[in-house]
Amino acid sequence: MKRFSILSLLVLLAVPAHAQEKPVDRQSAEKQEPSAEEARVKALEEQVRSLADQVALLRGELSALRDAKAAEPRPAERVLLASSHIEPGALASAIPASPAVATPEAAPSPASPQFAQTQTYGGATSNAKLLNPDISLIGDFIGTAGRNAISPSRSLELHESEVGMQAIIDPYARADAFISFGETGVNVEEGYVTFTALPAGLLLKVGKMRAEFGKVNTIHNHALPFIDRPLATNNLVGGEDGIDDAGISLSRFLPAPKNWFFQGTAQVYRGDSADVFTANQRQDVSAVGHLRLYRDLGESTNIDLGGSYARGHNNAGVGTTLNPDNFITNLYGADATLRWKPLRRAIYHSFLLRTELFWSARDQLSPVNIFQTQHAFGMYSSAEYRANRRWTIGGRFDRSGRATNASLTDSGFSGILTYWPSEFSQIRGQYRYGHLWDTTNARYTDANEFLFQFLFVMGAHGAHPF
Amino acid sequence: MRNSKLYTRCIALVASLALACATCPLGARAESKLRIMTATTDLAALAQEVGGDKVEVESVARGYQDPHFVEAKPSFLLKLQHADLLVIVGLELEIGWLPPLITQSTNPKIQVGAPGYFDASRFARILEIPTGVVTRAEGDVHPLGNPHYWLDPDNGLRIAKGIQNKLSEMRPNDAGYFAQRYDDFEKRIKQADEKWLADMKPYAGRKIVTYHRSWPNFAEHFHLDVVGYVEPRPGIPPSPQHTVELIGLMKRDGVKIIAVEPYFDLKTPNAVARETGGKVVVLMPSVGGEKEITDYFKLFDYDIAKLKQAFDETK
Numbered sequence: 001m002k003r004f005s006i007l008s009l010l011v012l013l014a015v016p017a018h019a020q021e022k023p024v025d026r027q028s029a030e031k032q033e034p035s036a037e038e039a040r041v042k043a044l045e046e047q048v049r050s051l052a053d054q055v056a057l058l059r060g061e062l063s064a065l066r067d068a069k070a071a072e073p074r075p076a077e078r079v080l081l082a083s084s085h086i087e088p089g090a091l092a093s094a095i096p097a098s099p100a101v102a103t104p105e106a107a108p109s110p111a112s113p114q115f116a117q118t119q120t121y122g123g124a125t126s127n128a129k130l131l132n133p134d135i136s137l138i139g140d141f142i143g144t145a146g147r148n149a150i151s152p153s154r155s156l157e158l159h160e161s162e163v164g165m166q167a168i169i170d171p172y173a174r175a176d177a178f179i180s181f182g183e184t185g186v187n188v189e190e191g192y193v194t195f196t197a198l199p200a201g202l203l204l205k206v207g208k209m210r211a212e213f214g215k216v217n218t219i220h221n222h223a224l225p226f227i228d229r230p231l232a233t234n235n236l237v238g239g240e241d242g243i244d245d246a247g248i249s250l251s252r253f254l255p256a257p258k259n260w261f262f263q264g265t266a267q268v269y270r271g272d273s274a275d276v277f278t279a280n281q282r283q284d285v286s287a288v289g290h291l292r293l294y295r296d297l298g299e300s301t302n303i304d305l306g307g308s309y310a311r312g313h314n315n316a317g318v319g320t321t322l323n324p325d326n327f328i329t330n331l332y333g334a335d336a337t338l339r340w341k342p343l344r345r346a347i348y349h350s351f352l353l354r355t356e357l358f359w360s361a362r363d364q365l366s367p368v369n370i371f372q373t374q375h376a377f378g379m380y381s382s383a384e385y386r387a388n389r390r391w392t393i394g395g396r397f398d399r400s401g402r403a404t405n406a407s408l409t410d411s412g413f414s415g416i417l418t419y420w421p422s423e424f425s426q427i428r429g430q431y432r433y434g435h436l437w438d439t440t441n442a443r444y445t446d447a448n449e450f451l452f453q454f455l456f457v458m459g460a461h462g463a464h465p466f
Numbered sequence: 467m468r469n470s471k472l473y474t475r476c477i478a479l480v481a482s483l484a485l486a487c488a489t490c491p492l493g494a495r496a497e498s499k500l501r502i503m504t505a506t507t508d509l510a511a512l513a514q515e516v517g518g519d520k521v522e523v524e525s526v527a528r529g530y531q532d533p534h535f536v537e538a539k540p541s542f543l544l545k546l547q548h549a550d551l552l553v554i555v556g557l558e559l560e561i562g563w564l565p566p567l568i569t570q571s572t573n574p575k576i577q578v579g580a581p582g583y584f585d586a587s588r589f590a591r592i593l594e595i596p597t598g599v600v601t602r603a604e605g606d607v608h609p610l611g612n613p614h615y616w617l618d619p620d621n622g623l624r625i626a627k628g629i630q631n632k633l634s635e636m637r638p639n640d641a642g643y644f645a646q647r648y649d650d651f652e653k654r655i656k657q658a659d660e661k662w663l664a665d666m667k668p669y670a671g672r673k674i675v676t677y678h679r680s681w682p683n684f685a686e687h688f689h690l691d692v693v694g695y696v697e698p699r700p701g702i703p704p705s706p707q708h709t710v711e712l713i714g715l716m717k718r719d720g721v722k723i724i725a726v727e728p729y730f731d732l733k734t735p736n737a738v739a740r741e742t743g744g745k746v747v748v749l750m751p752s753v754g755g756e757k758e759i760t761d762y763f764k765l766f767d768y769d770i771a772k773l774k775q776a777f778d779e780t781k
Contacts, residue, residue, distance in 0.1 A: 168578055168579070171577070171579060171580065172574075174569060194569055196568075196569055196571075196572070196574065196577050197574035197577060197580075198572070198574075201547065201572040202572065203569075203570065203572045252572070253543070253544065253547060253572065259541070261540040261541055261543065261544055263540070292540070294539075294540040294541065295541075296539065296541045299528070302539060302541070304540075341537065343528055343530060343531040343729075344530050344531070344728060344729055345729065345731070346531060346532060346535050346536075346537075346729065347532060347535055347729070348731055389703045389731070390703060422602075422605070422606070422701065422702055423606060423701060424602055424606075
């Protein structure tokens with residue numbers, strides 16, 4: 001631009017100068033013919049000289065442009081985002097070197113070390129977003145058909161719209177918030193700050209979060225490899241929301257043999273999580289502990305093992321003559337995951353096999369009002385195989401006792417087929433069979449259902465959980 | 467009583483051990499090699515060129531792996547935990563996997579914006595920065611520009627310069643060493659580039675098709691013309707309709723070369739090549755893509771040799 005403005009300035013200056021000369025010529029023409037001729041020639045000479053100068057200038061410009069073209073980008077490709085903050089260095093590179101500003105010999109050579117030192121190319125990385133958090137919305141639409149008398153779900157529902165906001169807070173912390181708009185209301189699914197710059201390798205999280213109890217409890221609905229949650233989660237670990245509470249989490253890598261990854265996490269929560277834990281008074285906090293052991297078995301295969309423990313008060317004692325403080329639920333979990341993903345074909349093929357076991361020990365009153373502890377066991381096993389870039393098939397086997405009556409065992413299995421039009425949307429179908437205890441009729445019934453799900457992601461490209 | 471004493475002793479022992487573990491490494495490692503982790507192997511190769519034997523470099527992604535889709539495995543956390551410097555490609559290339567690794571690394575030195583966090587894209591010349599409205603109707607677009615910028619020797623030099631400055635800042639005592647390493651690298655890369663440019667000169671202006679938009683910087687530097695992509699949009703798998711269009715385009719323009727990254731399926735490219743009488747060339751976008759590509763120079767040696775051969779075979 002500058003080059004053109006200088007050129008036009010030159011032309012503009014030349015025109016009035018020429019115009020001023022003309023009246024003088026005319027005046028003298030009346031008196032002396034020969035000198036007028038001379039003046040005209042002089043004027044023409046002047047003009048030719050100024051034109052020659054301009055040609056020289058243009059030539060220099062042209063060659064400079066040609067030189068620059070080999071190394072510099074074409075202007076069309078170098079347009080910076082309007083929203084990006086342009087650093088002074090970046091601006092110089094965005095506009096190809098102009099001889100009006102820099103003569104050809106002064107034109108910066110991009111390869112020269114000085115240039116690389118001071119020049120900042122494409123420096124808009126973090127500035128483009130200004131200071132807004134990364135915002136995303138994940139829509140989760142679920143439809144259900146078939147028969148289920150025990151826990152029927154609606155035929156069609158926008159099950160959840162999860163708004164995620166993630167940002168770095170300051171040099172010491174980042175924050176993540178996931179607000180879930182469901183059919184029944186709004187819920188802060190998670191909202192926590194993570195302190196990343198603590199000494200001694202500690203990682204501190206404070207806020208509301210999904211507890212580190214096993215695997216499935218930490219995973220958001222949209223990231224699950226199935227549409228629903230396993231029976232064991234529903235029966236023993238708080239259902240869809242799971243152990244999700246306000247609290248403080250501290251974790252650290254622990255010493256381990258070479259090539260093993262060993263991590264310990266200790267968490268304290270208020271003690272209110274769905275129907276698992278209930279804080280009857282302020283000191284009824286719940287505690288969660290988790291140990292994770294991981295090892296690469298090769299570059300494509302790895303194994304991931306975990307043990308979890310959670311303890312908190314339950315609501316069984318509320319409204320009884322006994323002290324509610326005495327009613328505790330202890331949960332134990334074990335999980336194992338085997339993953340396979342060949343690096344060269346990572347986007348086409350992968351396999352995941354996972355089993356989680358849960359044990360629940362719940363203090364409660366028996367039907368004849370005797371204090372007792374129900375020991376229930378639940379588990380699920382799931383497998384998932386990515387057949388190509390767009391299709392994944394999976395299956396899950398479920399079996400779980402009920403927390404309040406361990407003698408009743410629900411079981412079931414599912415077959416899952418998932419299609420990905422792109423990374424940002426997902427279509428999934430699931431056939432689910434359940435052999436479930438019907439409390440009202442006091443017998444087992446069969447449930448046969450077909451579920452389908454549409455997931456869509458707007459906004460920031462969130463990291464995939466591992 | 468006895469039990470509680472034993473308990474106290476155990477606790478004291480564990481606590482002192484933990485303290486020793488936590489404090490010892492800091493003191494012992496003051497003068498050892500700088501530990502550099504990089505997102506990709508190319509950045510590792512460049513960091514090695516400049517850092518020489520004063521640094522220890524390792525990359526998270528492998529050279530034959532799609533850098534968009536790396537798994538955030540916990541084993542990487544162990545490496546990131548002790549890194550002094552993290553060099554990333556930036557431009558949201560690693561957005562799907564690196565942020566959680568950085569957060570969980572419990573390493574304050576490499577957190578975003580910390581002195582040990584080095585975004586190489588800030589030093590490179592970036593192409594294909596989208597203008598106007600950016601939507602995912604265009605596929606998995608990178609709103610900040612094409613992140614495959616390292617495939618241009620000039621950018622390699624610029625990144626190396628940036629790394630040199632960073633290393634000198636971190637280890638002022640070795641600044642002279644890094645400067646000398648850089649100068650040597652510059653000399654060698656300029657020499658090599660002359661040869662590469664000469665090798666590619668006969669093919670200047672040739673039209674090629676690539677699978678993904680990984681090659682704009684490479685194509686620009688070596689004067690190739692990328693006229694089409696096997697992917698209908700970045701990150702979207704090939705569709706029959708687009709493939710038919712691509713075949714038409716290649717036949718019309720006489721395009722014979724289909725360059726494919728090692729992590730993409732060859733089925734569609736092979737079908738296109740059969741239809742058009744063209745040739746599929748698996749070009750390596752990164753160091754380590756093949757065993758013999760052990761450094762930044764061999765990456766270009768390899769790709770240029772492959773291209774030359776393919777051009778000659780499809781004359």
